[in-house]
Amino acid sequence: MNDGAQGLSWHGQIPCEIALSAYDVVDLAAPAPVHLMLPRMSYLHAAASSAVDALRQSSLVASASSVWFSVDKTPQRFNLPVGVLFDIHQLKNGVRENSETIRHLPWRLTVHFSSYPADVLLGYDQDVPRHFFSQQLKQALFLEHGNARVGMGITQENSEQMWGAVGEGDFETYKIVNDKVVADYELGEMKHEEFDTRSEQQKHTDEVRAQMDAEREAAERKEWGEAEETEGGNLRKREINSVPVRVIIGDGEQKLIQKPVAATKTLGEVLEQFLGDGGGGTDRVINGLFGVPDDTFITELWRSCQSADHFLYVVVKA
Amino acid sequence: MSEAASSSTPPAPPPNPPDPKVKIYLMPVGSAPILKRSKFKVSASSPWSQLVMFVRKQLALAPDASLHLYLGSAFSPNMDEQVGGLSECFRVGEELQVQYSIQEAWG
Numbered sequence: 001m002n003d004g005a006q007g008l009s010w011h012g013q014i015p016c017e018i019a020l021s022a023y024d025v026v027d028l029a030a031p032a033p034v035h036l037m038l039p040r041m042s043y044l045h046a047a048a049s050s051a052v053d054a055l056r057q058s059s060l061v062a063s064a065s066s067v068w069f070s071v072d073k074t075p076q077r078f079n080l081p082v083g084v085l086f087d088i089h090q091l092k093n094g095v096r097e098n099s100e101t102i103r104h105l106p107w108r109l110t111v112h113f114s115s116y117p118a119d120v121l122l123g124y125d126q127d128v129p130r131h132f133f134s135q136q137l138k139q140a141l142f143l144e145h146g147n148a149r150v151g152m153g154i155t156q157e158n159s160e161q162m163w164g165a166v167g168e169g170d171f172e173t174y175k176i177v178n179d180k181v182v183a184d185y186e187l188g189e190m191k192h193e194e195f196d197t198r199s200e201q202q203k204h205t206d207e208v209r210a211q212m213d214a215e216r217e218a219a220e221r222k223e224w225g226e227a228e229e230t231e232g233g234n235l236r237k238r239e240i241n242s243v244p245v246r247v248i249i250g251d252g253e254q255k256l257i258q259k260p261v262a263a264t265k266t267l268g269e270v271l272e273q274f275l276g277d278g279g280g281g282t283d284r285v286i287n288g289l290f291g292v293p294d295d296t297f298i299t300e301l302w303r304s305c306q307s308a309d310h311f312l313y314v315v316v317k318a
Numbered sequence: 319m320s321e322a323a324s325s326s327t328p329p330a331p332p333p334n335p336p337d338p339k340v341k342i343y344l345m346p347v348g349s350a351p352i353l354k355r356s357k358f359k360v361s362a363s364s365p366w367s368q369l370v371m372f373v374r375k376q377l378a379l380a381p382d383a384s385l386h387l388y389l390g391s392a393f394s395p396n397m398d399e400q401v402g403g404l405s406e407c408f409r410v411g412e413e414l415q416v417q418y419s420i421q422e423a424w425g
Contacts, residue, residue, distance in 0.1 A: 079396055122397050138393035143407060148392030152424070242407070258403040 005304035009287055010171035012040040014086050015105050018051040021070075021112040026060040035106065039169025040083030040288065041308045044069050044109075045129045046167030047082060052111055059113045066116040068124065069109050075117045076109070077254070078124060079132040081307045084248065087285040087315040091250040096283060097290045130163045133309055137162070139244075140310035143260065146241030153184050166308045174308060239263075243302050244311045247274045251318035261298060267314075268294025275316065283317040338362045340405040340414055344373065347388070347419040351377055357413070362402025366395045373418055388417040392424055 019033040034051035038044075045052075045067065052067060069076040076085050086107055093104060116124065122132070138151030154162075158177050165174035242260040247270075249255045257274050265273070268280035271294075275282060280294045287305035302312045339359040346352050353376055360369055366387075374385055388394055389408045405414040417423065 077398075132396060135393045136396070139389075139395065142390055142392060148390045151392050256398065256400075258399065258407060260407045 006306070007171050007175075009305055010039070010041050010169060010174070012083065012288060013037040013169065014040060014082060014107050016048070016109055017106040018048060018055065018069075018109045018111055020055040020058055021110050021114075023115065024059040024113045027058045031055055031058040038082045038107075040081065040086070041171075042082050042166050042169050043078060043080075043129050043133065044076060044082060044085070045078050046163065047169070048109075048111070049167070055111055056113065066113055066124070068112050068116055068121060070112065071107070071109055075120045077121060078129050079122060079136065080248075081309075081313070083287055084307070084313045084315060087288060087313075088248060088250045088254060091283065091285055091315055091317050095285075095290070098288070101288075130159070133163060133166065134159045136309040136311065143242045143244045144240055144310065150182060154181055162308070240299065243298050244306070245270060245274075245298065245302070245314065246311050247271070247314045247316060249318045250315045263299050265298050266294060267292060267296045267298055267301060270298050271314070271316070279316075285315050286312070338402065340401050340409075341412055342369065342401075343413045343415045344376075345415060345417050347391075347417045347423045348421055350419050353377070360401050362400065362405065364401045365397060366399045366401060366404065367397035369401060369416070370397065373416075377418075384420060384422075386419045386422055388419070388424055389414070391417055 014037065015035070016038050017033045017035050020031055022030065025031070031054075034054055036048065036051055038047045048069070068078070071085075071089055080088075089107065090101060090104060095101060095104065122128070134154070138148070138154065141151040142148050144150070158181055161177045162174055165171075165177065240263045243263055243265075245258070245261045247257045249257070259274060261270055261273070267284075267286075271279035271282055271284065273279075284290075284292065286292050286301060287307075289305070292301065298312070306312050338361075340362050342358045342360050344353055344356045344358070358372070360372070370385065370387055373387060374383075377385070379385055386394060389404065395404055401414070408414065
């Protein structure tokens, strides 16, 4: 993975102001809103739990099973990363370039403890956000590898560690667990290969060849630099079966579209695939970035801007 | 006739194409009851939640009974994901194989 760019993505935070819904206030005066920085890669319920706990004190209905957030009276989906929700909000409010983002800060959210909008949001209880994150991660890994084995290798402990890291926007911990999961899978693949029918001599020859290829590629990378790593959109480290990409149409019902995406495609080609003719020219925002060129390889974007669930979210204007 | 006049009567737009159908193959896991009929067609634009409701009805489950639907014997899609998109990504051959279980089968 492109750790540098992905690490920068993870350090992105959004200044927020969280207020208690007027319908839930039981004190004579509404409590002061809570100001905090929400990590882009996190999820509302994980990242804003301290604010929720503080505001809960002033609410009569404090059931954990009905906590939800809204922005401008629009309920926010808890299964989308904070950054994606903010990008939807920006596009909806006519932001077209990064310099305009500042006008919409702090991002004003309202937390509710009653009147859960079950017709709009998925069913919620305390453990549901982590469960959805885990399932989305497995789905993305299935697309990446073309099978379920990596996802199935995620233990309960791995899942809890990743969710904890996501909640705190802690890229270092997330990366350690994420890399371990993939490394365990690759180790399993190697063990699986021990049962192959090649002769010892053939295995040795293949290993020597693989070692020589790796050394040659390393030398080429050193000579040609980072750009050479993904020439043609092909991944250097391992082949990708399909790039996990989701397109969200940022207006109205915020429809989410998912299709298999070949690793060799550009952003423009992907938008044409998802949205039909003319899709490439659509206003879009990716991980807070406006104006990403159509000819950017989708794998480059995915490496740099993928969310913690391994999906690349592209928010487009309807 | 001028060009402007001829362009004032554009041809009628083609009617919207019908919503394509996705072939679903329902496979029981563990102690889940076997359905009399396991293959169905569902509109591609249907949300996953609609398929879940359909299977609940087919199994005649009580409202509070649990039901888990999986793809690839691995994960549960979100309720708001479209069946058509999931089929494009995860179908096997011509059909989307869906595992269903009363107990949680794959966390």
